Amino acid sequence: MPNERLRTAMAAGGWTCATLAEKAEVDPKSVERWVNLGRTPRRATALRAAEVLGEDVHALWPALRQARPARAVSPELVVLYGQRADVPVSAYVELFASARERIDILVYAAVFLHEAYPRLNDLLRERAADGCAVRIAVGDADSPNVQQRGREERFGHGIESRCRLALLHYRPLVGVPGIEVRTHGTTLYNSLYRADDQLLVNTHVFGVNAYGAPVWHLRRTGGSGMFDTYAGSFDAVWAAGRPVEG
Incomplete structure (x- = not known):
């Protein structure tokens, strides 16, 4: 499923898959997969991309929100x-x-x-x-x-x-x-x-x-x-x- 929020953010800032890929230090095909297939990048990469776009990383990739939960050692x-x-x-x-x-x-x-x-x-x-x-x-x-x-x-x-x-x-x-x-x-x-x-x-x-x-x-x-x-x-x-x- 395409990531429309990411597509919109890129369009608003004039970013192409190639230019965003360069800033995020990944291959342009990876960015294409983020946009067209809804793939979620690794956290460090996502943070770099979100900073470049001026967006909240969790708004772009909600799956990262609970990416690093702790094993509960207390019921609280x-x-x-x-x-x-x-x-x-x-x-x-x-x-x-x-x-x-x-x-x-x-x-x-x-x-x-x-x-x-x-x-x-x-x-x-x-x-x-x-x-x-x-x-x-x-x-x-x-x-x-x-x-x-x-x-x-x-x-x-x-x-x-x-x-x-x-x-x-x-x-x-x-x-x-x-x-x-x-x-x-x-x-x-x-x-x-x-x-x-x-x-x-x-x-x-x-x-x-x-x-x-x-x-x-x-x-x-x-x-x-x-x-x-x-x-x-x-x-x-x-x-x-x-x-x-x-």
Whole structure:
């Protein structure tokens, strides 16, 4: 079955099978098979091609989405992604869209969400209007812990700028019924994205930017498990946070 999404992306950018093949470092016949037969390239090749086309790799080749699931060693573990860059933005969107009672977001910045999905604020407003409690905690750019993280990741003042940008993204939600926004200055060991009993945990690794660190997708199966451990850490940070005023 032809890959029409790939065909459209190539046409929009003026790419031929030959020119894309050169950038993706494969034979043109391989690209022809991707387009005409719907073949899925190896992950590394697909990532190169998607970057060249300016497309989400999982949108072009959905089969890669679950290409590297972990063998579950806990009933709470749904899948383990080797790095955040492997998680399709659609996973966050579907997660939040599925929430009926609670959405919790704990990050320093995570501006990739708004950049990749500009309707994020609209989605959060819609969930809040349906009775979902939304709590968003972003990093305080003036916090020594945020600044230290920038030094550790060799990101310098960039992380402080991204914290300020994240706050600008979320500020229109301040005052919306059902939505609370706070800043925090904690040492952030994990970024958390929760929707009811599902949770994406982006672990943080010393010296590694968040996009290069693993992500756990957890589903709560009972009390006192990993899910509740991370959920409890969110509550602790939230309690120490400072409300953002309108």
